[in-house]
Amino acid sequence: MGDGGGEGNRVLSPSSNNMRAFEQVRESMHSAISMNKTEVLDTVLSDFSEGYFSLSPENRRKLLLILAKEYDLNRVQVRQLINQYLSLELPKDTVEEEGLLSTFYRIERNLRHSLQPLYEVLFERLNTHPGGLKFLSILRADILCILAEDNIASLRALDSYLKEKLSTWLSPATLELHQITWDDSASLLEKIVAYEAVHPISNLIDLKRRLGVGRRCFGYIHPAIPGEPLIFIEVALLKNVAQTIQEVLWDNPPTPEHEATCALFYSISSTQPGLAGINLGKFLIKRVVTLLKKDMPQISTFATLSPIPGFMQWLLSKLASQSKLAELEASSHPSADRSTSSFWENILKQEEESALLSLSEEFAAMNNGMEVMLHILTSKNHDWKNSPELLAVLKPPLMRLCARYLLQEKKRGKALDSVANFHLQNGAMVQRINWMADRSEKGLQQSGGIMVNYVYRLGNIEEYAQSYFSTGHIHASPDLLHQLEVVIFFLKEITRST
Amino acid sequence: MGDGGGEGNRVLSPSSNNMRAFEQVRESMHSAISMNKTEVLDTVLSDFSEGYFSLSPENRRKLLLILAKEYDLNRVQVRQLINQYLSLELPKDTVEEEGLLSTFYRIERNLRHSLQPLYEVLFERLNTHPGGLKFLSILRADILCILAEDNIASLRALDSYLKEKLSTWLSPATLELHQITWDDSASLLEKIVAYEAVHPISNLIDLKRRLGVGRRCFGYIHPAIPGEPLIFIEVALLKNVAQTIQEVLWDNPPTPEHEATCALFYSISSTQPGLAGINLGKFLIKRVVTLLKKDMPQISTFATLSPIPGFMQWLLSKLASQSKLAELEASSHPSADRSTSSFWENILKQEEESALLSLSEEFAAMNNGMEVMLHILTSKNHDWKNSPELLAVLKPPLMRLCARYLLQEKKRGKALDSVANFHLQNGAMVQRINWMADRSEKGLQQSGGIMVNYVYRLGNIEEYAQSYFSTGHIHASPDLLHQLEVVIFFLKEITRST
Numbered sequence: 001m002g003d004g005g006g007e008g009n010r011v012l013s014p015s016s017n018n019m020r021a022f023e024q025v026r027e028s029m030h031s032a033i034s035m036n037k038t039e040v041l042d043t044v045l046s047d048f049s050e051g052y053f054s055l056s057p058e059n060r061r062k063l064l065l066i067l068a069k070e071y072d073l074n075r076v077q078v079r080q081l082i083n084q085y086l087s088l089e090l091p092k093d094t095v096e097e098e099g100l101l102s103t104f105y106r107i108e109r110n111l112r113h114s115l116q117p118l119y120e121v122l123f124e125r126l127n128t129h130p131g132g133l134k135f136l137s138i139l140r141a142d143i144l145c146i147l148a149e150d151n152i153a154s155l156r157a158l159d160s161y162l163k164e165k166l167s168t169w170l171s172p173a174t175l176e177l178h179q180i181t182w183d184d185s186a187s188l189l190e191k192i193v194a195y196e197a198v199h200p201i202s203n204l205i206d207l208k209r210r211l212g213v214g215r216r217c218f219g220y221i222h223p224a225i226p227g228e229p230l231i232f233i234e235v236a237l238l239k240n241v242a243q244t245i246q247e248v249l250w251d252n253p254p255t256p257e258h259e260a261t262c263a264l265f266y267s268i269s270s271t272q273p274g275l276a277g278i279n280l281g282k283f284l285i286k287r288v289v290t291l292l293k294k295d296m297p298q299i300s301t302f303a304t305l306s307p308i309p310g311f312m313q314w315l316l317s318k319l320a321s322q323s324k325l326a327e328l329e330a331s332s333h334p335s336a337d338r339s340t341s342s343f344w345e346n347i348l349k350q351e352e353e354s355a356l357l358s359l360s361e362e363f364a365a366m367n368n369g370m371e372v373m374l375h376i377l378t379s380k381n382h383d384w385k386n387s388p389e390l391l392a393v394l395k396p397p398l399m400r401l402c403a404r405y406l407l408q409e410k411k412r413g414k415a416l417d418s419v420a421n422f423h424l425q426n427g428a429m430v431q432r433i434n435w436m437a438d439r440s441e442k443g444l445q446q447s448g449g450i451m452v453n454y455v456y457r458l459g460n461i462e463e464y465a466q467s468y469f470s471t472g473h474i475h476a477s478p479d480l481l482h483q484l485e486v487v488i489f490f491l492k493e494i495t496r497s498t
Numbered sequence: 499m500g501d502g503g504g505e506g507n508r509v510l511s512p513s514s515n516n517m518r519a520f521e522q523v524r525e526s527m528h529s530a531i532s533m534n535k536t537e538v539l540d541t542v543l544s545d546f547s548e549g550y551f552s553l554s555p556e557n558r559r560k561l562l563l564i565l566a567k568e569y570d571l572n573r574v575q576v577r578q579l580i581n582q583y584l585s586l587e588l589p590k591d592t593v594e595e596e597g598l599l600s601t602f603y604r605i606e607r608n609l610r611h612s613l614q615p616l617y618e619v620l621f622e623r624l625n626t627h628p629g630g631l632k633f634l635s636i637l638r639a640d641i642l643c644i645l646a647e648d649n650i651a652s653l654r655a656l657d658s659y660l661k662e663k664l665s666t667w668l669s670p671a672t673l674e675l676h677q678i679t680w681d682d683s684a685s686l687l688e689k690i691v692a693y694e695a696v697h698p699i700s701n702l703i704d705l706k707r708r709l710g711v712g713r714r715c716f717g718y719i720h721p722a723i724p725g726e727p728l729i730f731i732e733v734a735l736l737k738n739v740a741q742t743i744q745e746v747l748w749d750n751p752p753t754p755e756h757e758a759t760c761a762l763f764y765s766i767s768s769t770q771p772g773l774a775g776i777n778l779g780k781f782l783i784k785r786v787v788t789l790l791k792k793d794m795p796q797i798s799t800f801a802t803l804s805p806i807p808g809f810m811q812w813l814l815s816k817l818a819s820q821s822k823l824a825e826l827e828a829s830s831h832p833s834a835d836r837s838t839s840s841f842w843e844n845i846l847k848q849e850e851e852s853a854l855l856s857l858s859e860e861f862a863a864m865n866n867g868m869e870v871m872l873h874i875l876t877s878k879n880h881d882w883k884n885s886p887e888l889l890a891v892l893k894p895p896l897m898r899l900c901a902r903y904l905l906q907e908k909k910r911g912k913a914l915d916s917v918a919n920f921h922l923q924n925g926a927m928v929q930r931i932n933w934m935a936d937r938s939e940k941g942l943q944q945s946g947g948i949m950v951n952y953v954y955r956l957g958n959i960e961e962y963a964q965s966y967f968s969t970g971h972i973h974a975s976p977d978l979l980h981q982l983e984v985v986i987f988f989l990k991e992i993t994r995s996t
Contacts, residue, residue, distance in 0.1 A: 086577075098649070098650070098651050101651035101652065102651045105651055105652070108571065108613060108655075109655065109658065109659075115606060124666060127669050127671065130781075151596070152596070153596050153602075153603055156600070157603035160607065168667070171625050171667070172626055173625065173627060173631060173721075222672070223673075223674055224669065224672045
């Protein structure tokens, strides 16, 4: 209706049409906030959300800023209530007169309410309106886009308010576990294709395989957003814990289901950008494990094949800073023992460094092994992946440093890697890291192609979650610990030899 | 575990066991509030809710008071933040520095959070915990029981806080419409029997009839409280709009479904006393009508057979006050024209009054017809219902006054009767009132046995809801309006003749 989007309207007066459409949506937003409660409100809310969708990005931005600024707190009222509140005596520990206490609680409640922005009404009303929760999630996605470019304080405040609201409405207790199959509606499956973020689905055949024999896909569906999982997890039923994503995605034929003893979670994706920062995955893995165990008692291993999204970023910045420090150190105290500096740490073993420096004459001229490694890893198109020679030299340090990254690098006492933190707080342990497990552009970019298997041991899930929570302790397999012990041993040796 | 409930424990030291159990639950409540977020929290929350169930009513009361008083606001912090807030300048309309605004929003958010009682954490955590929402509803039922006897200010404040939370969590958009049938689990059907509040279910045969041929039953189920409708509605498929509840409950055999043209809603009950005051019925009737219309296109009438819960209470108090006024009036101005008093209103017609006074010598000695009517209606066991003579005399004024009560008696512009208000705000009209439609003790007590048919006209639902909302206008059938017009006409005639 004259939103300026149709060619026909554009011919006449695009900007005035545009303006009128904007004013209409703005008016319905105002009604949606200021009307008294009634059945009629539903029409207004529908008008508002439909109108919003018809707006251009610029007009959406304009409208959201109006919402954030003009439907904020009533600050005059807040000050009045604060003055009322301050004039009251704090109730003492002794038994007070009930009437006095009532006044006290009443003013506190009024003050609390007055500190709720006016847009709270819109959010609450949309939440009870069919389709409203989905609409709010789209609204928030738009808000996050605007904030990414322009950190506007009032809009930031609105976003943090909306996020709190969404968190309380999207209780995991209300989420329904739904097995997604080829029999689901095309509109649902389309969302799986669109939102698979870990290992993109290339075509219909790929999708059908992921829902077919030897595969499972489960999603959490919220009753107010039907037909659209908020988060989904993909599972492969295998004989052994897979080491590479290629063998999971492209095994042909798949393992017959009665021969499978391992359920491998190879992908978790969320579908709503507007729900960023809200933990929807809680219970998901535990519930899927319970369900699979019941349906297929022969499955004894529940593992993941997971990306390590933060490894390369951590490693490259470490290599850059440490090689710079090494260079400075070398130039200022050419003969000094490098290991005495408190800032500087050679993250490579001696033999690894030699191997890197002797790869070519170009590399031999560089200051140290870390500079060589940084150079190779940041080369265009990840060319190193095609050179057997480079791969052979890179593998030992990359695998060792990856184990260190996963098991020892922490942020506020928790694993630095976000996916590691997710599985560890769910009660998993780190089982194994796999070389060249994801050769896709994204896999090489994120983690140099390395992937990790986390394992959920049915009997230990609670215990591991608890110890990770309370002490930050990360359970790891003996093999993996061994890879680390070598480093520790090696560092000790260096220290001793100096 | 030593809650003093088992005979075995009682022998040793009941009160110390009791005390220990109480302290354990108190401790788990404290952990549930003060622990940091983690998977482990689930164990604590389960411990707390299980522990709570094991407590005696006195200990529950004690615990709830501790929760209300000791986990209230941190008032020292509130004062600190208020002082910080007051020291800030109100941002002006002009563009301010973003940094300044951010501080402003941040302190407002902190102040808002500090005004949330500490028990907010417990409520939020229980909401996300499986079974937690149901537990909160039980907790609130206990709170309402305590408050009914003892209006404790802190507990009243906790209740109003919890009610707000429950309202936002129980969004109608998340409620699922479920058709309840004889194939549902016994545990679900048991709840239907227990909570049918309008026309109690006497036995299994009665229940089976209500779910069998010519009957439908629909419930709203919340995903976090599975297997237990929060509210349910019973429907009979009939040839005509029924006039009495007996023909609905005990028609035998029921109308063959293909002959039915009317869907009669004869009962709506809610199952959770802890959700009192929270509107769960929104959309329920509209959704059931839509569903029935789709399944059975031959159904053309959607009506209710509803109780009039407030009629007798209104009528008896009206009769008592008006007859008292009439008496005073008569004694002070024996010859004065009664209709000139501005307070006094003879709610009976002249012929009705004569008929009442001439029923017996005892009645003839009374001051006026209203006193006679009051006397008859308040007689023990509703003896009047068995006397054809009394019934004949009572019917005209009772029916007329009932129409007046439904269509003209208002409270804040809305129908005084709660059931009338419910259906009118849903978009119904008042179709017909039925004499001796519910002869049960409860029916006679509430409405002198009269019941009412509300009708939902598919094409008018939105329009009627809207006009009722905006002007308080009540749509009624011509027949019913005619019953009222007679009164208005009659009053005019009296006025004219004086």
